[in-house]
Amino acid sequence: MIYSKNKIALVDCNSFYVSCERLFNPSIIKKPVVVLSNNDGCVISRSTEAKLLGIKMGEPYFKVEKIVKKNDIKVFSSNYSLYGDISRRVMKTLKQFSPQIEIYSIDEAFLNLSSIKDDDLLEFGNQIRKIVLKWTGIPTSIGIASTKTLSKAANHIAKKEKSGVINLINSKEIDKILEKIKINDVWGVGRQLTKFYIKNKINTAYQLKNMSNNWIKKNTNVFGSRTAMELKGVSCISLEVHQEKRKNCCVSRSFGNKVTRLEELKEAITTHCLNAAEKIRIDGQTTKKITVFIRTSPFQKDRNYYANAKDVDLPFETNDSIELVKQALIVLKCIYKNGYRYQKAGIILSGLKDINIYKKNLFSTISNEEKRGKLMKAIDYTNIKYGRNALSIAQAGLKKKWNIKRQHSSKIDTACFELLPAVRA
DNA sequence: TCTGGGGTCCTAGGACCC
DNA sequence: TCTGGGGTCCTAGGACCC
Numbered sequence: 001m002i003y004s005k006n007k008i009a010l011v012d013c014n015s016f017y018v019s020c021e022r023l024f025n026p027s028i029i030k031k032p033v034v035v036l037s038n039n040d041g042c043v044i045s046r047s048t049e050a051k052l053l054g055i056k057m058g059e060p061y062f063k064v065e066k067i068v069k070k071n072d073i074k075v076f077s078s079n080y081s082l083y084g085d086i087s088r089r090v091m092k093t094l095k096q097f098s099p100q101i102e103i104y105s106i107d108e109a110f111l112n113l114s115s116i117k118d119d120d121l122l123e124f125g126n127q128i129r130k131i132v133l134k135w136t137g138i139p140t141s142i143g144i145a146s147t148k149t150l151s152k153a154a155n156h157i158a159k160k161e162k163s164g165v166i167n168l169i170n171s172k173e174i175d176k177i178l179e180k181i182k183i184n185d186v187w188g189v190g191r192q193l194t195k196f197y198i199k200n201k202i203n204t205a206y207q208l209k210n211m212s213n214n215w216i217k218k219n220t221n222v223f224g225s226r227t228a229m230e231l232k233g234v235s236c237i238s239l240e241v242h243q244e245k246r247k248n249c250c251v252s253r254s255f256g257n258k259v260t261r262l263e264e265l266k267e268a269i270t271t272h273c274l275n276a277a278e279k280i281r282i283d284g285q286t287t288k289k290i291t292v293f294i295r296t297s298p299f300q301k302d303r304n305y306y307a308n309a310k311d312v313d314l315p316f317e318t319n320d321s322i323e324l325v326k327q328a329l330i331v332l333k334c335i336y337k338n339g340y341r342y343q344k345a346g347i348i349l350s351g352l353k354d355i356n357i358y359k360k361n362l363f364s365t366i367s368n369e370e371k372r373g374k375l376m377k378a379i380d381y382t383n384i385k386y387g388r389n390a391l392s393i394a395q396a397g398l399k400k401k402w403n404i405k406r407q408h409s410s411k412i413d414t415a416c417f418e419l420l421p422a423v424r425a
Numbered sequence: 426t427c428t429g430g431g432g433t434c435c436t437a438g439g440a441c442c443c
Numbered sequence: 444t445c446t447g448g449g450g451t452c453c454t455a456g457g458a459c460c461c
Contacts, residue, residue: 037429044429044461060428078429105461190459221435223459250431299428346430405427 006235007113007121007144007169010151011094011128014139014159016107017045020086021076023137024412032073036061039254039404040077077406085414089136097128102240110148112239118170125165144169148237149230152187153178153205178206178231188227193220205231245283245354251276252293252346256405259342265294266329267397268345273328274389274396276349277321278380284356286317287349290324292331297343308335317353320372321379324349325395 013019017035022028032049036042043059053071055064061075068075087106095101100112116124125142132140143154145168154166157177168174184194186205196219202208209231216225226236251272259265269292280287295307310331318324328347382391389396 039427039429041427041429058429062427065427080430107461188459192458221458223435246432248432252430254429297428344429404429 005114006146007116007118008146008148008151008239009098009111009113009125009128009142009144010104010148010155011109011111011132011140011142012155012159013090013107014141015045015047016087016138017076017078017083018047018050019138020079020083021410021412022047023086024082025410028074032071033076034064034068034073035076035078036408037078039256040407041254044078075408076410077408079410079412082410082412082414086136086138090132090138090140093132093135094128096131097124100239100241103243110151110239112241113144121169122165122167125167126163129164140164142166146233147230147235148239149187149227150174150233153181153231156181156185175206175209178209179204181205183208186227186231188223193224196220245285245352247350247352249276249280249285249287249349249352250346251279252344253404254344255342255402257402258297259345259402260340262333262336262338264397264402265332265336265342265345266395267400268402269328269332269347270325270393270395270397271389271400272345272347273325274321274392276347277319277324277376278383280349280352281319281376281380283352284354285352286319286355287314287324288317288351288353289313289349290328290331291348291350292328292335292345293347294332294335294342294345296340303341306337306340308337310335311348311350319355319376321376322372322393325393329395 015033018033021033021035030049031047032053032055033047034043034050034055035045037044040061043055043057043061043064046055046057050073053067053073055067055073061068067073083106090107091101091103091109094109094111098111098113098115102110104110111128113121113124121144125144128142129140132138141155141158142165143151143156143158144166145151145154150168154168154177157180158164158166166177168177171177181204183189183197183203183205184191186208189197189208197203197208200219202211208228211228213225213228216228229236253268253272255268259268273290289311291309291311293307293309296303296305298305298307312327312331314323314327379391383389
């Protein structure tokens with residue numbers, strides 16, 4: 001057999017955020033590097049060298065600060081516009097290898113390789129790695145298999161191998177590979193399922209593969225049985241080639257410093273609302289419901305915890321910043337309680353719909369709806385051209401004392417020529 | 426002192442209807 | 444006074460992903 005039916009590659013960028021920082025700062029190549037989450041809170045990307053020093057994924061920064069100082073680990077605040085930009089370049093490159101591509105996250109994509117001969121798959125994978133590295137500077141790992149879950153598993157092993165590519169199509173090694181994968185590293189098996197499986201003596205992907213369908217169906221849900229079937233090589237999760245528009249839009253941030261006053265919460269909620277409204281306008285969507293939530297730190301056990309959320313159904317579909325802010329602030333007042341040190345606030349727009357479905361509401365309370373639409377367009381245009389928040393509304397505040405911390409920013413902007421890396425012949 | 430942010434999907438249970 | 448069974452729709456919360 002030359003052609004197997006399903007051939008799916010998972011291409012995953014290695015330590016993606018770290019790799020992006022390295023592009024613009026070659027002096028940190030081969031050095032231990034970490035990138036921190038918003039607010040410099042947690043470690044969310046680590047170079048191999050940092051992993052070897054024992055830095056764990058998702059660990060709070062203050063807990064690893066000692067190791068960082070001791071080993072001179074380079075630290076960066078996250079720079080999402082940079083990573084987004086590099087991600088687009090990587091995905092564009094991948095599309096050349098297969099137009100049937102599902103962009104699964106900022107740093108990984110599934111490719112349909114069904115048109116490639118079985119015997120050529122490994123070499124094809126090598127080519128992808130080579131070209132992506134050459135064109136974008138980003139190193140990748142590739143797993144190729146007959147289902148998404150298996151290609152994830154193959155990728156997991158590929159990351160640890162020097163070759164960087166593992167092909168499981170027609171491979172006699174599948175079971176050997178699955179034996180190496182711990183149950184909690186299987187795609188689709190999270191904390192709860194891990195607990196359950198381990199209790200039932202299922203400790204590896206291989207053991208899960210060999211459980212009877214009946215048992216899995218009886219004891220887990222559709223998710224569980226899908227994952228197990230996929231490990232057996234039965235495709236249950238299809239490739240989503242068409243990028244669906246999002247159904248919800250959430251914007252939230254932790255504060256750089258704890259917030260107590262309603263005024264400051266108002267500024268934050270207003271800012272988040274403006275950002276969310278801009279996002280859905282760019283995607284050509286409207287919303288019907290807005291949720292506002294605030295909370296104190298769940299980690300400070302010595303203080304009372306308070307978290308609350310409330311939503312409001314809007315009288316009509318909209319993406320008008322001013323209207324959304326107005327409604328959000330009314331809700332915020334309802335849930336705000338004096339005397340707490342708030343750690344985070346955010347909003348969620350849900351029930352998003354395509355703007356084409358939007359029917360002009362006769363009872364719209366926004367007077368001059370057309371004018372307002374033009375105003376929004378003008379704001380978006382200005383902000384794209386002159387930088388985010390070039391144009392805002394007064395309610396969002398100017399000082400933003402609550403704003404996030406970014407003490408390790410590399411300040412790289414891919415739109416800025418001076419910062420482009422120099423090429424030496 | 427300091428602990429991210431943004432998504433999707435599934436399910437159980439309530440409300441409502443005939 | 445006795446008091447059924449089945450269906451749909453919606454939502455909150457949980458689990459999972461990166």
